[in-house]
Amino acid sequence: MSDTAISENAHDTAHDHDAHDHPQEKQYWVIFAILAVLTAVEVAWSYLGLTGPALVLPLIVMMLAKFFLVAGVFMHLYFDLKMLNGKYFTWAFAGAVVLAVIVYLVVFATFHFRFAYFG
C-alpha cells in the first residue's frame, strides 16, 4: 500500500517507519537475555531470606526494569515516544500507566494513614 498518491493531508511516515526504526531481531534476543537474567536474580533474591526494604526495594526495581524493557522494546513504546512526528499517541498509554500508579498509590496511602491514625 503506497501512500504517495495521497495529497496534502497525509503528512505521515507511519509505514516506512516500521521498516527502519525498530530494533533488529538480534536486539530482541539481547533484551530477552537481560529479562531472563533479571528474572533469575529476582527469584534468587527472594530466597536470600531478607525482609523489609532490603527484600522489597531491589525486587521492585527489577520488576520496573523488566516492565520498561518489555513495554519499551517489545511494544516499541520507547521508539514511538522518541519519534515525535505524530507518534505521541503512545502518551495515552504511558499516561494511563502513570495515572494508574499514582491513583492506586494514593489509595494505599490513605489506608496507611488511616491505620497510622486509628490503629
Add this chain to the structure above:
Amino acid sequence: MTDVTVDQVVDHHDDHGGGHASSLGLSNMKLAFWLFLGSECLLFGALISSYLLSKTRFITEIIAGNPNVVSTMPAELIQEFQEKGSVEPMFDIPFTSLSSFVLLMSSLSMVLAHSAIVKGDQRNTRLWLGTTAMLGSIFIGGQIYEFTAFYREGLTFTNNLFGSAFFTLTGFHGIHVTGGIIMLLSLLFLSFQGKLNSSRAETVELVGLYWHFVDVVWVLIFTIVYLIP
C-alpha cells in the same frame, strides 16, 4: 493497488484502517488499541490493589487469630502463615518462576513473529506465531495445575479473602492470556489460508501489543504477588 486512479486511491487509502485523513499519520486501529491498553492499566491496577488490600487484611486477621478466618483453612497452613506473618508458604516459587519464564519467552517469539511478517517471511511467521500460542498454552496449563494444587491444599475461591483475591487476580490475567491465545490461533489459521501477508503486518503487531501487555502485567503480578508475599 498500482493501477488505480488518484480518486480510487483516496477512496481506498484507509485500507490500513487509517480513517479518512489520518491527522496523526497512523492507523486508527493502532491508536484505538493503545487506548484500549491504557484502559486495561486502570483495570489491572484496581485488581492488583484489591488483591494487596485483601491479602493484608487476611494476614492481619490471621495474626490476630480471628476465629472466622482461622477456621477457613487447614490448621497447619494457618500456623505457617502465622509464623511467617505472610502468605508465602502457599506459593511454589520455583514452579511459578518457570511459568513466568515461559511467558517471557513467548514475548520474544511474538516480536520475532512480527519481524518475520514485516519481511514477508511466511514460514517464520507461522513458526513464531505457533510457538507463542504454544508457550501461552503452557503457561495456562501451569496456572490450572497451580489452581488445583491450591484447592487440594485447602485454599479455595470462596473460603476467605485471600482465596477470593488471589484467584480473581490471577484468573483475570489467565482469561486475558486465553483471549490472546485465541487471537494467535486465528492469525495462524489465516496464515495457513494464505490471507496473512506482509500488508497485514499491523494486525500481527496489534496482537503482539496485546500479548506483550499481558506479559508485562504478569511481570508485575509475579513480583508483587509471589516474590513479595
Add this chain to the structure above:
Amino acid sequence: MAIIEGEPLALPSGTPDDRPNPLGVFARPHNATGFKDWLTTVDHKKIGIMYGAAAMFFLILGGVSALLIRIQLATPNNTFLSADAYNQVFTMHGTIMVFLVVMPIGAAFANFLMPLQVGARDVAFPRINAFSFWVFLFGGLMLNTSWFLGGGADGGWFNYAPNNGIAYSPSSGIDFWNIGLLIAGIGSLTGAINLITTVLNMRAPGMSFMKMPVFVWMTLVTQFLLLFAIPVLTVAQVLLMLDRQFDSNFFNVEQGADPLLWQHLFWIFGHPEVYLMILPAFGIVSEIIPTFSRKPIFGYPFMVFSGVAIGFMGWGVWAHHMFVSGLGPLSVSAFSVATMFIAVPTGVKILNWLATMWGGKLTLNTAMLFSIGLVTQFTIGGLSGVSHAIAPSDTQQTDTYYIVAHFHYVLFGGALFGFVAGMYFWWPKAFGYKLGEKLGKWNFWGMVIGFNLTFGPMHILGLQGMPRRMQTYDDAMGLNLWNFVASVGSFILGVATLLVLVNAYLSSRKWKAAGRPDVGPDPWDGRTIEWSIQSPAPNHNFDVDPVVTSLDDFWHRKYAEDESGKIRRVATGAQLAQPGNGEGVHLPASSYWPIVLAASFPIIGYGIMFTLWLTIPGGLLLVLGLYGWSLEPADDLDLPHDHDDHADLAGVGASHD
C-alpha cells in the same frame, strides 16, 4: 473518501472476500429502510439521535421515580411509599439519571456533533459505534427489568459495601444494578476509544488542536475520563458480582474485609464521572454563547486548558466523597485542599462565559436562555460544592439534603440545562426545522421556576439537618413547609421538562403541515463548520473535505474586515454552504452484527443472575457475533467506486434516508 473501518482481524487488507457473507446469516443489509435501517445503521448521526431518544425514554422513567419521591415527602409521616419501595425508587432514580440519562445525552451530542465539527464523514469505527449504543441500551433495559423481577436496587446509586451484600440486600435488585451497569459500561468503553480516535485522527485538513471547537475539546476530555474511569467501576462491580453470585469474600466483613475498598473504587470512578457528565454541557454552551453574543469565545486557550485541567484534577479528589468514612486527618486535609483547587478551572470557565457575553449583542432565544441558566445555576451549585470541600463543614452537610441540593444544581441546573440548550441549538441541523421559540420560552421559564422551587429549599432542609435517603420525617421536625414547596416545584419542573418533547412534536407537525420548508444550512449565523452543510445534515456529511484555516472557521469565511477595519459580512451561510451532493461518496454499509453482538450480553447477564445454563446460549451468541463481525467484509468491497457508477452509490446513500 470512504470511511472504512479498521480492517477486522480476519480480513486481509484490500483483499476482496470471495465469500461476502461467511457465516450465512445477517448479511449486510443494502437499501434497508424504516425499522430495519435504524436497527442496522452505522451512521453516527442516527446513532446520536438514538442515544438521545433512549435517554429521553429513561428520563421519563427517572422523572417519574423522582416525582414518586416528592409525593412521599410532600407531607410528614406520609405512607404513600413503603420504606422498601422508597429505597428502590431513590436508588433507581439516581442510577437511571446518572447512567441512562445524563451520560447518554452527552454521548448523543458527542456522536451527532463531534464528527460534524471536526469535518469527518463518520467516526473512526462506525460498527463499533453502533455496538456501543446497543450495548448501552440493552444494559439500561436490563437494569430496568428489575422493576418486574423482584424489585429494583435499594442501596443508593453508589451501593456502599457491605450494604450491597446478599446479607443486607437479598433481593436481586442490586444484581440487576450491578450487571446492567457492567454491560452498559462496555458500551461506554468502546464508545470512548472510538470517539477519542476520531478526534485525534480524523480532523479535517488544517484543523490543528487549537483550532478545534471547544465542544470537541470537551468531548475529548470527557472520553478520556470515561476510558480510564470505567475500568475501575468494572472491577468494583465484578468483585461485587463475584461476592453476590459466586460467594467470594471481597466485601465480607466477617472475613475481615475492608468495606472502604468499595468506596475507594467507586469514587475513583465516581468523581471523574461527575466531570464527564458536566463537561459536554460546558462544551455545548461554549458554542452557543459566542454565537448569540456575536463575539468569539473569550479566552479560547483558557477555556481549553481549564477543561483539560478539570480532567486531570478530577482524578485527585475522589476521597472528598469519603470525608466521614474515617480516612484520618492527613488524607482528609489533602483531599480537601485538592478539592478547593479544582474550583479554580471551573471558575475560569464561568468567567470566560460572562466575558464572552459582556458587551456582546445578545440574542436571548431559548438556546441562549438555557445556556445562561446553566451558567447561573451551575455557579450556585459550584459554590455549595466548595462548601463541601471544607471538611469540617462537609462533616455537617454530608448525607443531608444540602448535598442533594448541590448535585442537582450542577447536574440538573448545569448539565441538563446545557443539554436542552444544545437541543434547541442543533435541532435544525439534526431534523431540518427549528423548535418553536414561544413554547421554548415557556419551557425555559417553567424549568427555571420549577427547578429552583424544587432544589433551592433543599439547601435549607439540609442545613436544618434533614437526612437524605430517609423515607419520611416527623411533623414536629419543622421540615414541613420547604418539603411541600419542593414537592410543588417538582411537578412544575416535571411538566416544564416534558415541554421539550411537546415542542418537538408540535414543531415537527407545524413544519410538515407547511410543506417542510428549508431551514437553511446556517439558521443561527453559526461559527463552526457543521453549519456549512445542509440541514438536516446529509448522510455523507461533507461533499468535500472542509479545509480549516482558523478557529471559528465558518464565521471567518462569512465575515471580513473592510478597509476601515470594520467587520463586514462578505457572504451568507447559504452562499458558502456545500450543496449536499453525495456523488462519489462511499459510505460504510449497515450491519446486523453490532446489535447481534450486543444482544448476547444481557443473555449472559440474566444467566449469571438466575441460571448459569443461560450463559451457554449467550456465550454462543457472543462467539457467533464476534466471528460474524470480524469475517464480515468491512465495507462493500464488491460495490464499484469510480465515478461512472454514481447510480449505485446513490442507492447506497439513499438507504440511509
